[in-house]
Amino acid sequence: MPTSSPGATIRTLLVAPQQRGAYATIGDALAAATDDSVIAVAPGTYAEAIFVTGKRLKLVSADPAGGAVTLDAAAIPYPAVSARNASLTIEGFTLRSADAPAVTARGAQLALHDCALTAGFGPGVDLAGGSIEMRRCTVTGAQYGVVVEDAPGTIDDCQISEVAEDGIIVRIGADPVITGTVVRGCGRRGVYVYQFGRPTIEGCEVTQTGDAGIAVAHQSAPTIRRSRIHDTRGAGITVARGCGGAIEECQIENTGVPAVDIAEGATTTLVSARPDAAPLTIGDGAPAAGGDAAAVEALLADLDSMVGLAGVKDEVRALIDEIQVNEWRRSAGLSVGATGHHLVFAGAPGTGKTTVARIYGKLLAALGVLPMGAFKEVSRRDLVGQYLGHTAEKTSAAFEEARGGVLFIDEAYTLSRTMGSGGDFGQESIDTLVKLMEDHRHEIAVIAAGYTAEMDEFIAANPGLASRFTKTIVFENYSPEDLVRIVRRMCAADDYALADDVEPVLLRHFAAVERDAGFGNARDARKLFESMRKAQAQRLRVLGRRPTLDELRLLHRADLEAVVGTAGS
Structure with missing residues (x-):
């Protein structure tokens, strides 16, 4: 990490494409910048992605009135900003990306002030190591809002809205202080803390989430204080076994039942918002039976609108019909046979397996079988580690992220093959999956996908797979x-x-x-x-x-x- 030199001269570099003597692009100025330089950028839109490695820099608008500067990488397959082992401050910019995070940082001291970030796929901000400081920023339209891994920092007075999955993710020991921030309109959780995360969440608002407002898992211990969690489809706050921390003086309204779900074996302390407040309901968080008929029909219409796949559509409709009738029987007090929701999707690439899996997960949520229609896609590299014990940890973490929705394993057959020389831990991942699928069989749908012949090889890798994946849907090549x-x-x-x-x-x-x-x-x-x-x-x-x-x-x-x-x- 670069450090400042006492008495160092601060140099200012001007970026203004229409001005002689100035730099035409931000990238040109970065190449010429030395430590502690300030890059002042003329208002306008810059269609470029910038990369900062091993430098201390600050980017600001060249307009004293704060004229708008937009860094637009939407047409480029890279983050708008990438920082590695650097100290980077950006003030007053709009940062856009399409198929990558808006900002990614590794081992960097990252500061974003008064910035607006959008991303089509990936997080608005993705930081691992180093530290983060976000003040008065907005994140919209991303897959995830802000991801903080193994880092301290501050997220203050920010707004994160309309993201596809989780609003804020804090993981792998990260301990940022999140204050005065609003998280709204997330497809999954508002804040997800896992793998030993220890954030302080104070004076925040979390609302309109597809699952829990705040979810805590994997030995994490956050402090959640004087925050308001309301209008969530899932519980207001969920805490998994083995987690700690505290929930203090929070206001939790109009959430799923229970309002606060603290699992047996968690040590979290709970303090009501005020002595006369209505008691918070605490329970096991089991999804309620029932369904949303209109949502089911809309999703089936989405399925029907896909090109081809007549056999696949018939298979999925038959599954949904059976699930719907079972739910009606259960609500009427009639017996229902044991059913699983795990599937094998067999077929060549590009035949719509991922799209159908997403619709299937949303259908299960609309039927009330799963608590949400969340979707987690993984491959071998996301599940298999490099040393003994690492694979079980990675596989469990991916499984936990998908709980309540769909875990989609692409090219699942690669788990049953030895890759390269030396020890291979693909089998360890399969064995871990089998146990997790049994322990949480009503909380998730696992879909294993790949070529037809190779998927037979995968199912044979563990005797328990055949009993859990009892249904295979074959995706034919498109005509x-x-x-x-x-x-x-x-x-x-x-x-x-x-x-x-x-x-x-x-x-x-x-x-x-x-x-x-x-x-x-x-x-x-x-x-x-x-x-x-x-x-x-x-x-x-x-x-x-x-x-x-x-x-x-x-x-x-x-x-x-x-x-x-x-x-x-």
């Missing part, structure tokens, strides 16, 4: 006609259209493609569409004039033939 429809939908989603003579060529191309192990189905369709877009861009760029709106939208046969050639056309 050429299906793939043409998929390309057409991709075009419509991105404001493109196919010329009339393109679809026959597309159909002949997909009919001629060999359906071998390397065939990617919808993934290949996506690659082809992206390549057609690039070919169109190259064609339009040399027109010598600004293209019309129709020209910008229309993909020609020439664009397709530039990618696949003219054979068979």
Whole structure:
């Protein structure tokens, strides 16, 4: 970590693309900056991603009135800001990304003041090691709001809203102080503390979450003080076995039942908000029976709207019908046979397995079978460690994150194979999964996915897998006609259209493609569409004039033939 030198001169570098003598991009200024430099950026939008390694820097607006500076990496497959072993302060910026975190930091002292962050996939802020200081920031539209791992710091007067999964994650011993912060509109938990997390959460508001307002797991011990948790689908606060900490003078209203769920074996202390407050209900947090018929029908309509997959749709509908009837029988006091919700999805890549798994999880939540429709996708690298005992820890952590929803294991058969030389711990992960699936069989749906033949190998790796995965749904390759429809939908989603003579060529191309192990189905369709877009861009760029709106939208046969050639056309 860089440290300041006594008496060091602070240098200011100006970024202003239209001004002579100034730097044209933020990246250019970063390359020239020395420790303790201030990079002043003229208001405007900068389509770039920046990387800071081993330096002490500060980024501010060059406008004394705080003119807006936007760092937009939405068209770049990188975080808007990446910091490693650095000390970086950013004030007053809007930071945007698409398929990456807005900000990622490793071993860095990161300070964000008055910043607005958005991310399409991944966290708004993803910090591991070092420290974090966030003040008066907003995070919206990300997969996760803020992730703090193995680090102290401060999150003060921030707003985190409309994130797909958890609002704030504190893990692996992290102990930030979170004050005056509002977490609203999360698909899963508002705040999730696990793996020995020890944050202080004081004077915060958590509301409108798809699961618990605040969830505590894996030996964590937070202090939650004078905070308001309300209007959550799950319990206000849940604390798992083995956790500690304190819940002091909190206001918990209109949450799932129980309001506070402290598991047997936890040592958390609980202090009411005031002597005359209504008592907090404490219980085992079991999901209530029942269902949301409108939500079920809407989700089944989403399933039906997918291209092809007629057999898969029939299988899922049959499962949902059985679950619904069982719930009706249970509520009527009739006996119900033991059923599991774990599935094997067998088939080639790109056949919609992940999308169907997400819908299935939401269906189980809408039916009241699982407490939420959360979705956790993992692969071998997320479950298997590098030394004895590490795998069980990683597998258990992933399982815990998915509890209440779906754990989707992509290419699950790789767990049953020895990878490389030396010891391999894939079998340890399978054995751990088998036990966890038994211990929590009514709290999760595990879906193992992969090639059909290889999944037979996976099921044979542990005798307990066959009894837990009793149902296999086979995803067939898409037909050429299906793939043409998929390309057409991709075009419509991105404001493109196919010329009339393109679809026959597309159909002949997909009919001629060999359906071998390397065939990617919808993934290949996506690659082809992206390549057609690039070919169109190259064609339009040399027109010598600004293209019309129709020209910008229309993909020609020439664009397709530039990618696949003219054979068979």
